[in-house]
Amino acid sequence: MTDSAGVPAIRFTGCSKRFGETVVLDDFTWDVPVGRRVAILGPSGSGKTTLLRLVMTIERLDAGVIEVFGRPIATGRDVPSSRQISERQVREVRRDVGMVFQQFNLFPHMSALQNVTEAPIRVLGKSKEEAAEHGRELLRQVGLQGKEDAPPRQLSGGQQQRVAIARALAMEPRIMLFDEVTSALDPELVGEVLEVIRQLAEHSSMTMLLVTHEIGFARDVADEVLFMEHGRVVESGPPEQVLGSPREERTRSFLRAVGPH
C-alpha cells in the first residue's frame, strides 16, 4: 500500500474555487491522514460541500492540486498542461473515493439491490452473482434486509439514504465523503442514518470526511473537527477542543447559533 509511508489519504495544495464572484475555497491547503474521520462544520456557503465535490471531481478546481493517496485526482487551471491529468487517470484514482449525497440521488428506475450492484458489475467488472451476494450483505448491514427489490420511491428518506450508503460502500472505496446526509431527512429519520455511519466508523478503517450540522454526531464519530467560513479554515483540532472550548469567536457564535449539545 502506498499510504503506509506517511502519504495522506487526501492532500489539498493551494486549492481555490469560485462561483462567479463568490469565493468558496480560498488557497486551501490541508492533509487528511489515512483512517482519519473529519467532521467539517460551518455556516452555509462556507465552502464545505464544495470541498467534497472537488475531491469527487464533480466540480472543477480553479487553482491548486488535490491528491488521493499520493496521486493527483484534480488539478486547477493554473497547473501547467504537462502536469494536467487525463480522464483515464482520474478514473483510476477516483476508484478509491465514494460519496453519499444530501438528496440520496438513488437511481429511481432500479430496485434497492440494483442500485447497489449496478456499478460493481459494470465498472468493477464483478460477476452478477458476486455483486448480488455482496449487495445483499451490504443492505443487511445498513438494516435493509428484505428491501432488496423495493424501488426507491417505496422507501422512506432514511431507508433511501441507507441504500445510498450501501451503494457507495459496494465500490469498496478507501475514502468516503458524506455530504450533509441527514439534512434532507425528517427529524425522526435522522437517527437511523447516523447510527449506520457510526457503525461503519467503528468497524472499518476507512478515511471519512463528513459535512454535517449534527454537532453531537460530529463529537461521537470524528477524531478531527474542521470549522470553515468563507472558503477558509477558521479552526481545526480534536472535537473536544473545537466543540468544547473553541479558540475563535466565530466558532463560538456558530456553535451557539446551532444550539446546545
Place this chain on the structure above:
Amino acid sequence: MAQWIPRLIDGLIITMQATLLGFALAVAVSFVVGLGSRIRVLRPVFRIYVEVFRGTSALVQLFYFFYVLPLLGVHLTPLVAGVTALGLNFGAYGSEVVRGAIEAVPRGQHEAALALNMPRWLAMYRVILPQAIRTMVPPFGNILVDLMKATALLSMISVGDLAFVGKQVLQSEGSAVGAYIPVMLMYFLFAVVLGRAVRGAERLASRGLGEVTA
C-alpha cells in the same frame, strides 16, 4: 363505390407503411442528433440541420427530395424519398425532445453516476437515458400522430397512399363527399389506434418510476 374498397385498403396499408417507416427513421435521427449534440464539435452541424428542417415547410422538403436529388444524381423511389423527407423533418423536432428530456434528468443523477466512477457513456446508457425516455414518450406520441397525418403529402409525389386513392376516387366518381369522407374516416381510425398505442406506451414507461397515470 364498393369496388373502391380494396383500393382504399391498399392505400391505407401504404399510409401505414410510410407512417411506421418514417417514424422509425425520425426516432433514429432524433437520438443520433439529440445525443450527438452533447459532443461539442458536432453541435454546430446538428444545430444547422435542426434549424433548416424546422424552419422550412415539410412539403417543400419533400419536393426537394423528389425533384432536386435526381439532379444531384441521387435517384430514390417516391416512397423512399417521402419517408426520408418525413423522417428528417420530424427527426429535427424529435431531436429537441431527446435533448430536452436528457437535460431534464436531475443533476444529482449525473453526480451519483460519477461518484460510482461510471464512464460518461455508461452513465448515459444505464442511468440518464432510462429516465429521460419516460419523459420522451408523450411528445414522441404527438410526433407519431403528426407524422401520420403528414404522410398524406406523399400523394403529391405519386406515392399511392390513402390520400392518392382518394383523389383517384374523386376523379372517376366526381363526388368529393363520396371520395373523401371514407378516406378521412380511415385516417381518423388510424389516428385513434395510434393514440391508443401511445397511451399504452405511456403507461408502460411510467410504471417503472411509479408516476401517477391519469
Place this chain on the structure above:
Amino acid sequence: MRVDLDYAVRVLPTLLRGAVTTLQATLGGMALALVLGLAFVLLLRSQNKWVSRPTRAVLEFVRGTPLLIQLFFLFYVLPEWGIRLGALGTGIFALGLHYSTYIAEVYRAGIESVPKGQWEASTALSFSRVDTWRRVVLPQAVITVLPMLGNYLVAMFKDTPLLATITVIEMLGAGLSAAASSYRYFEVFTLIGLIFLAMSLPAGALVRWLEAFNKRYA
C-alpha cells in the same frame, strides 16, 4: 449540375410575389383560427354535455385527419354546396379550421393556468363576471398563451405550401410553375427554403424569447 445564379436572381421576384400570398394565407388563417378556436373552447366548456361532447368529437376528428385531405374536401365540396370562396379563400378557411382545433386547446390551457385562488379572490372582491374575466383572468392567461399561439402561427406558415395543391399561387405554387418550364428545381426550391428560413427563424426566436420571458415571470 451547374447552379444558375442568373436564373435564381430572375425567378426571385416571382417567388417573392408568391410569398405575399403566403403571408396573406397565414395571417388570414390565423385570424380565423383565433376566432373559431374561441368558439370551440366556449362550446367545449359548456355545462350541457349534448354540446360539449359533440364539440370534443368534432375537434378530435379534425385533429385526427390530414390538413391536405381537408383542403381537397373543402375545395371540391364547398362549391357543390353553393359556397364559393375561391382557391385562396378555401385555403384560408381550411387552415383556420384545422388550426382552430389546436388553438381551442391553447385557450383552455391558458384559462386553466390561472390559479383557482384568483377566481376566489375576484369573487371575494365582488368583481362582476365580466370584470373577473377582463381584469383578472385574461391578462394572466394571455401571457401563458402567447408563445403557444406563436408556435402555431409558425407551424401554419409552414403549412401554407399545401395551398399550392388547390391552385393557390403562393410561394411553392409560383415556384412549381416557374420550375415546370425552366426545369431549374434546385434554384427554385433552394430559394423557397431560404425565404422560409428568413421568415421563420426570427419568428421562432421571438417565440423562444416569449417563452423565456414567461419562465421568468410566471
